[in-house]
Each structure stands twice: as C-alpha cells, then as structure tokens.
Amino acid sequence: MPRFSWLIRRSVVLFTLCPVLWSAIASPEDDSASADEPDVRPFPTVGLLPKQETGALRFLQEHPEFDGRGVVVAIFDTGVDPGAAGLSQTSDGRPKFVDLIDATGDGDVRMTTDRQPVDGKLDGLSGRPLTLDADWTNPSGNYRLGLKRGYELFPPDLVKRLNRERREVWDLRLHTLEADLRQQLIAWDQGHPQASAGQLKEREELQARLDALGDALKNFDDPGPVYDCVLFHDGDVWRAVIDTDEDGDLSDETALTDYHREQQYTSFGERSQLNLSVNVYDEGRRLSIVAVSGAHGTHVAGIVAAYEPDHPERSGVAPGAQIVSVKIGDNRIGGMETGRALVRGLRAVIDRDCDLINMSYGEPASTANRGRLIELFSEVVREQGVIFVASAGNAGPALSTVGAPGGTSDALLGIGAYVSPQMMSPQYGLRETLDGMPYTWTSRGPTTDGAAGTDLFAPGGAFSPVPNYGLSRSMQANGTSMASPNACGN
Numbered sequence: 001m002p003r004f005s006w007l008i009r010r011s012v013v014l015f016t017l018c019p020v021l022w023s024a025i026a027s028p029e030d031d032s033a034s035a036d037e038p039d040v041r042p043f044p045t046v047g048l049l050p051k052q053e054t055g056a057l058r059f060l061q062e063h064p065e066f067d068g069r070g071v072v073v074a075i076f077d078t079g080v081d082p083g084a085a086g087l088s089q090t091s092d093g094r095p096k097f098v099d100l101i102d103a104t105g106d107g108d109v110r111m112t113t114d115r116q117p118v119d120g121k122l123d124g125l126s127g128r129p130l131t132l133d134a135d136w137t138n139p140s141g142n143y144r145l146g147l148k149r150g151y152e153l154f155p156p157d158l159v160k161r162l163n164r165e166r167r168e169v170w171d172l173r174l175h176t177l178e179a180d181l182r183q184q185l186i187a188w189d190q191g192h193p194q195a196s197a198g199q200l201k202e203r204e205e206l207q208a209r210l211d212a213l214g215d216a217l218k219n220f221d222d223p224g225p226v227y228d229c230v231l232f233h234d235g236d237v238w239r240a241v242i243d244t245d246e247d248g249d250l251s252d253e254t255a256l257t258d259y260h261r262e263q264q265y266t267s268f269g270e271r272s273q274l275n276l277s278v279n280v281y282d283e284g285r286r287l288s289i290v291a292v293s294g295a296h297g298t299h300v301a302g303i304v305a306a307y308e309p310d311h312p313e314r315s316g317v318a319p320g321a322q323i324v325s326v327k328i329g330d331n332r333i334g335g336m337e338t339g340r341a342l343v344r345g346l347r348a349v350i351d352r353d354c355d356l357i358n359m360s361y362g363e364p365a366s367t368a369n370r371g372r373l374i375e376l377f378s379e380v381v382r383e384q385g386v387i388f389v390a391s392a393g394n395a396g397p398a399l400s401t402v403g404a405p406g407g408t409s410d411a412l413l414g415i416g417a418y419v420s421p422q423m424m425s426p427q428y429g430l431r432e433t434l435d436g437m438p439y440t441w442t443s444r445g446p447t448t449d450g451a452a453g454t455d456l457f458a459p460g461g462a463f464s465p466v467p468n469y470g471l472s473r474s475m476q477a478n479g480t481s482m483a484s485p486n487a488c489g490n
C-alpha cells in the first residue's frame, strides 16, 4: 500500500497535537512578544520542501549544476502526473519524464476488433459513429477498436467527485421533468372535475411517468464515461486516439504514440482534468492508457525532482533529475501493488537505464530478506548498480516495526522520517519550534534478523505538487513516503 493512507491517519494525530503545543508556547508566561507588537516575521518558505537539513540547499547554492542532471530516477508509486506543477522540465531544459508506464494493467484496453472506414467514419464499439481525421497517415487503411470505462481507470477520489457532479446534472434534469409532470397533473385535475373511466387512463399515464421519474431519482447508478479507443499504424509507429469528450469526433483528439517516443500527453477533459498518455504493446493488440491512480506518486516525484525556476523553495531536492514513472498502485485492488507490477517496473528500470529507484510503498512483514521479489530487488541493486531507496514504514514508535521492503531488505536503503524546526513552522503552524526529532510514528528497527532496519532519516513532510485532477496545485503531506524521496533526491 502507499504509505499515504497511513500518513493521512498519522497526519490527523500530528495535527491534533499541534494546538496543544501551540497553546503551551503561547501561554501567558510567554513574554517573547507584547500584545501591541504584532509578530510580522516573513513566512518561512525554506521549510516547505525541506532541503536545509541534509545540506542539499547549501550544496545546490554552491554547485548549482550538481542538481541531479544526467540522473534518471524511477518512481514506483501511483503514477506521476506529467501535467503537475514543476514537472515539465529539468533545470537544464530537458523533458522531466523519460517514460510513463502503467505496470498494473488497470489501464489496458483489448484492441481486437479490426474495421475499415466507410466515408471517413467507423462504427465505434460504444455504438457511436466515429469521424476520423483526414490528415492521419494510415497506409494499411485498417483501424483497431476498443472500449474503456473511465471508472475502471480513474482514481477513487476522482470517481467520487465526478459521480457527485454527474448526479447534480442528472438530478437537475429529472427534477425539471418532475416539476413539469406535476404541473400537467394539476392542470389535468382542474380540467377534468368529473372524469370518465376512459379519461382517467390519461391521468394514470401521467402518474406512471411521475412514479418512474421518482424511481430514477432514487436509484441513480452512474456507469461513468465510456471511451471509444482507436489504434492505427502510421507506417512508423502505432498511434492511439481516444474519444475523450465522447462526441464521436476523433479529429478533435490527439493521436498519441508510446510516451517515450514523443513525450506527449492529453487529458480526459475539462471536468476530470485527469491527464493520460499511452503505450502500445503486443503488436497493437493491447493499448495501455497511463493515468495516475492517486495523488501520492506525484507528491513523491515532486520531492525528488520538481523544478520551479521562479520559486526555488518549491523545487525538489534534485531539480535536474529526470523521472521514469512506474505505476504499481492498481485501481482494481484499492491501490495495492502486485508482484507482477513490481517485476515490470524492474524491467523498465533496466530498459530506461535508471540510476535510482524510489519506492514509498510497502506493508508490514514479519520476516526479513526473504522472497522472490526481494531477490530480484537485490539483483537490480548488486548487478545493475541501481540505488534503491524505500520508506521504512509509519508503524512506530515501537521497536521492530519496520515494514517490507524498505526496512526489511538489506539491499535497499530504508528511510525513516525526521521533522526539523524549519519544517514545524510552515508545515504545522508552530510560531515557536521544538528541537528536531524523528516523527513519533516513524517505524523503528531492528529487523527480526538483527539488522538496523532504518538506514537513514530524512525530512518526512513537504508541500509538493499533486495531480491536476485534484484541482489543487500542491499539498502538505507527511510520512516515510515523503522522507524516502527526500533521501533519494539527496
């Protein structure tokens, strides 16, 4: 699981503590500021995305070009949004993303129906006629068709929002019809003070329509958007077109190819603001639509490598680094990772020549250094020279609470979460700060086979970018999920 659900729970605990600390600090005995002298200190932006604690800030100031340039980091997580703030370019002008991969398969579309167009149109699998773009190059003239339900792919919080918004539209339409029918019924009653049995059938018809509307209002069942997908080979590469606005017109859509070739992405539309890219596998028989399954991966990637030239305090620890996003959080099983997704992720690490992996994911484990996946992780580290950084877990403060794989695998660097005075003020609203310390909830070693468990501590809270679909630019979150990318960036 992403160490995000945990961190939210822990955030609540931490935020619950903050007012207690604040009230202690601002008690009447505190004479640091008098009532008629307001405290006007500037907002301490240095702690928004912490870099001072590890020496990274000073290092970047003294060596601005030693900022991760030439380094590629794989982010094993919920996927990273290529449209998020600060994640479009590196500090030396290269694309921020080398590749975006869905290793889970939840975005897969089977493309097994071949059709030839008639008068520039195809019969889509949704039943809509699809208008092609006359400018596309398709030497074979053949098109492959598929269909994808948006809700199979969208993050749960987006499904919830869209469902609510679509319900509002549905309710408004039905309530308008309902009001109209009620008026018709009143008018009918006024016009038929002594209706015959035959005339009453008209009234029964109106009443039956009203009842049916009432049922439809009570039993709202939203299947969500359903997208026609079309694939064709332009002579060089496969190109995928998704009818993101469900209007049957494909000429208003972008013809995308594998992300690593052209670094293109598009969006499912203004309402969802969910960005997507594609990869095509199995000789055009499988289209992989790559979208995030949550906000976690984008937040993590921002801590490693966001680049904000106008607001360096918002930049990540290594703004020059490039990213390979590997989605391991599968929407179909509540965002859990699978062994298959992790193996595909390791393949991508080797194919794209990644230098580091960050994995802010994991579960509790009673045994250390065991299992086929741990063997594969160790091979990538020891034989490919990849540095593998992972969160230790948020199950502290008791001893031997480190989780797998970060805390329990000796080939990986397991990262604990630390909170510094510089972080306390901007992130938790403390006017006077305490000494730096590990967060209470950060998992502790030793492992059951006697290793330390937590190899390093790093700042475990940050304001960092989140995906566009969340309708926010950035958010604060804490957890070893945030400590691991901070260490990875360093």
Ligand SMILES: [Ca+2]
Residues within 6 Å of the ligand: 243, 244, 245, 246, 247, 248, 249, 250, 251, 252, 253
């Ligand atoms: Ca369209």
